[in-house]
Amino acid sequence: MNIPNSVEIAESVKMALAEDLGSGDVTADLIAADTVARATVITREAAILCGQAWFNEVFRQVNPSIQITWHFQEGDAVQANDILCHIQGNARGMLTAERSALNFLQTLSGTATATRRYVDLIAHTQCRILDTRKTLPGLRNAQKYAVRCGGGVNHRIGLYDRVLIKENHIVAAGSITAAVAQARRLHPMIKVEVETEGLIELAEATAAQADIIMLDDYPIEMLREAVKITAGRIPLEASGGVNMDTVKMIAETGVDFISVGSITKHVHAVDLSMRFELQDFKA
Numbered sequence: 001m002n003i004p005n006s007v008e009i010a011e012s013v014k015m016a017l018a019e020d021l022g023s024g025d026v027t028a029d030l031i032a033a034d035t036v037a038r039a040t041v042i043t044r045e046a047a048i049l050c051g052q053a054w055f056n057e058v059f060r061q062v063n064p065s066i067q068i069t070w071h072f073q074e075g076d077a078v079q080a081n082d083i084l085c086h087i088q089g090n091a092r093g094m095l096t097a098e099r100s101a102l103n104f105l106q107t108l109s110g111t112a113t114a115t116r117r118y119v120d121l122i123a124h125t126q127c128r129i130l131d132t133r134k135t136l137p138g139l140r141n142a143q144k145y146a147v148r149c150g151g152g153v154n155h156r157i158g159l160y161d162r163v164l165i166k167e168n169h170i171v172a173a174g175s176i177t178a179a180v181a182q183a184r185r186l187h188p189m190i191k192v193e194v195e196t197e198g199l200i201e202l203a204e205a206t207a208a209q210a211d212i213i214m215l216d217d218y219p220i221e222m223l224r225e226a227v228k229i230t231a232g233r234i235p236l237e238a239s240g241g242v243n244m245d246t247v248k249m250i251a252e253t254g255v256d257f258i259s260v261g262s263i264t265k266h267v268h269a270v271d272l273s274m275r276f277e278l279q280d281f282k283a
Contacts, residue, residue, distance in 0.1 A: 003053050003074075004141040012138065013057040016100045025096040037091035037276055041084045041102070043109075044271035048116045049076050049084065050149040051108030054142065058101035063093030075112070075149040084272070091276075098274050106269040107139070108146040113270060114263040115150025121244065122251035122258070129247075130155045130237065130257045134265040143264045155259060163192040164214075176201060180208040193237070202226055206234060214259075216240050220249055227254035 003009070049072050059066045066089030072078055084105075087094060118129045129152040135143045144154045156162035163183040165176065173179035176194055183192045193212040194205040199222065205213045206229075215226050217240035226236060237257040238250050250258055 003145050006053075006057075008141060009053050009057050010061070012142065013054060013061055013100070013104075015138065016103065017058065017061060020100050021096065025092070028092040028095040031091050031095065033092060035091040036089065037094055038086065038088045039094060039274055039276045040086055041105075041272060041274050043078050043080065043082050043084055044273060045080050046113075047078055047109045047270040048112040048150050049078050049109055050074060050112035050146045051105040051142075054104035054108065055101045058104065059087070059089075059093070059097045062097040063090045065089050066093050066097070077116075087274075094276075102272050102274060103269075104142075106272045107136070107267055108142055108149075109270040109272075110267045111143050111146035111264055112150035114266075114268065115147045115152040115260075117244065118247055118258075118260055118263065119151035121248050125251040127251035127255055128153045128257050129263075130259040131264055132259050132261040133158065134261040136264070136267070147263060150263075152263065153257070161190070163187055163190055164195065165192065165210075166195045167197070176204045176210075177208045180205070180210055195239075198222075199225065199229070202229065206230060210234065212237060214239050215255065220253060223250065223253040223255060 052070060052074050056068055059068060066087060068085055068087050070085045072082070072084055078084065115129060122129070131144060131147040131152055131154055133156070140157070144157060147154060156164065165179045165183065169179055170176055173182060180192055180194065191211040193214060194208070194210040195214040195216050196202045196205050197216050202213060202215070212235045213230070214237045215223060218226060218238065223238060230236060235256040237259055238255045239259045242250060242258055242260050243262070247258060247260070
């Protein structure tokens with residue numbers, strides 16, 4: 001499970017610290033510069049752990065002498081009140097890094113946790129959960145990684161790695177057939193996906209030999225009919241109206257993928273807490 005490269009992680013952390021630190025941490029200045037402390041990070045709820053690389057990088061940039069010992073691996077399921085890691089080192093640095101580090105960890109763990117919930121609901125089928133481009137600005141690759149930690153599959157990363165012909169593209173191009181043909185001419189090595197809104201468009205996208213067909217807001221019976229019509233010749237992605245109550249029914253129609261925007265868009269950050277062990281303070 002490859003994480004975004006170290007340069008990208010470092011840049012994300014640098015921006016997060018810049019907006020938090022500004023001209024300096026005036027509260028951490030209250031602590032003597034040579035004070036050493038120990039702390040633990042605890043989860044207050046069950047979750048899928050994700051974001052360790054970003055968490056570690058925050059502390060590294062603030063004070064590289066701070067040591068972090070993790071008790072779980074990326075993608076592990078953790079339970080309420082589990083101790084995720086121990087941190088030891090310069091107290092000022094730990095206090096300065098705390099919020100930014102937790103922000104990364106709780107947000108990415110939230111994305112991974114939401115993904116796993118959907119994945120578990122359809123585990124009895126062959127269907128896979130896809131993410132979308134509805135990600136937090138600046139955290140696209142980080143959230144895409146979190147989706148993988150949760151057992152999901154990445155859809156296109158951006159506008160550059162897959163042609164996705166949607167309603168407005170079809171109108172502008174004149175037809176699905178024309179849009180697919182133009183995509184093949186301009187980008188012959190890139191997969192072409194077509195969004196359809198009914199069985200007539202499905203038939204045209206099939207005839208145009210799209211690589212993947214999106215079934216947007218199809219009722220359950222129409223999803224079943226689409227699966228029957230295509231008979232496994234073209235992968236089908238169901239989209240729209242997907243939530244915890246509907247995902248199982250959608251998966252059971254036989255579609256290959258279900259895209260869920262909420263796993264990256266409506267992030268419920270995991271409740272984490274960093275607690276200093278005051279008895280370990282020393283100057």
